[in-house]
Amino acid sequence: MMENVDKYELIMSSSRKLIEEIGFSALTMDKVAQKAGIAKGTVYLYFKDKNELMEKVLSLGFKRMFERIKGKVEKEKGGIEKLKTLISENLNYIYENRYFFKTIFLDEVNIVFLKKKSKESLNLRRKRYTNFIGEIIKSEMQSGRFRGDLDPLKVGYMLASLIKTNAIYNFINDKYELTEGMIKKDSEDIFNLLIHGIIRPHT
Amino acid sequence: MMENVDKYELIMSSSRKLIEEIGFSALTMDKVAQKAGIAKGTVYLYFKDKNELMEKVLSLGFKRMFERIKGKVEKEKGGIEKLKTLISENLNYIYENRYFFKTIFLDEVNIVFLKKKSKESLNLRRKRYTNFIGEIIKSEMQSGRFRGDLDPLKVGYMLASLIKTNAIYNFINDKYELTEGMIKKDSEDIFNLLIHGIIRPHT
DNA sequence: TTGCATAATGACTTTAAAGTCATTATAATA
């Protein structure tokens, strides 16, 4: 099946542009074809179905990101330098491809199929929670117990994210039934990470 | 419009159970009605449309979580204690409602509409990246520069999450055009948070 | 116990998007 690489690339890039412009929920095969300036049937000559097309577009996006970061990081020597590079390269990549990752990050399924108004109402709820956390952190900063060089709201947001991520990590590893002790350990880990970071305290 | 509260609650709880069992992508109004043991038309007597039903179910879930955490946290005195309580209460709530949050957390739109095989392939890609980060952290732990009491893979996962969250935070605040300096600042903030935490170093 | 209002039903209609395929266009070869 001698594929016309140019048209394959055209469909891929058109899909990617559409994802950036309208997100996943509004993306249809008709729109992909229209964006690429070809007939819908042609899309199906290069991709088995919508699922395959979306998978290829997403895979490519992550593959490129990973390869670039990996390349840069492996040039660094120490672990600390590696981590620094990893973080800044990852952020750089995200912002270079900002509209793609905006969709990836924000179009979570729990809100993507909802109407604009409902989305806003849920986002407001999330914001209220992170503000709540942010206020606690802010007051600790003002009293001098926490470093004052960070945006307290952002730190609040990150703490919420750490909590969520901890749970995701367990779920992904098929840990659904946690004992009280395991939850306690996780809580302490998150707390210590947030407060003291991961560096070894010199005693 | 004297609503029959019992039936309203019945539809809400049936929807919630369905979300836990099959996720958002497979949830249909027919299934909701079937689960509740009523006719589909009845569902539309209590909820304007599917969007409204989903919004109400999600809102209730988050509202309950927020209220419980808030109640517990406000009983604590210091910021440190508040944060400790917040984290453990949040985790407790998540695990008490584990199948609900599993769907909320894992059914991200970027994979939810994909078939199982595609999901697995994308999850593998994510795993490869977090493993990559985890290995760096692990070697630092082994050499004694990082504390050794944490699961390096989980820390890697959390770092990936911090990076992602940082970007989301900016996007949510309509910051899409970041200067090089802003990205640098963000990178440093994440790095410092991860390494040193948020406590003020005593000089 | 009858009549009226409210609630519930589920077969049916609508909608929207995926996916197909007979037909047409293009390009390569003889």
Next chain:
DNA sequence: TATTATAATGACTTTAAAGTCATTATGCAA
């Protein structure tokens, strides 16, 4: 240029799920 193979087309078919509404059931007040 004629012949054939390959690529492209878009009107049409299928699918699936949302949403509707004429009909039926239920419960309550007179």
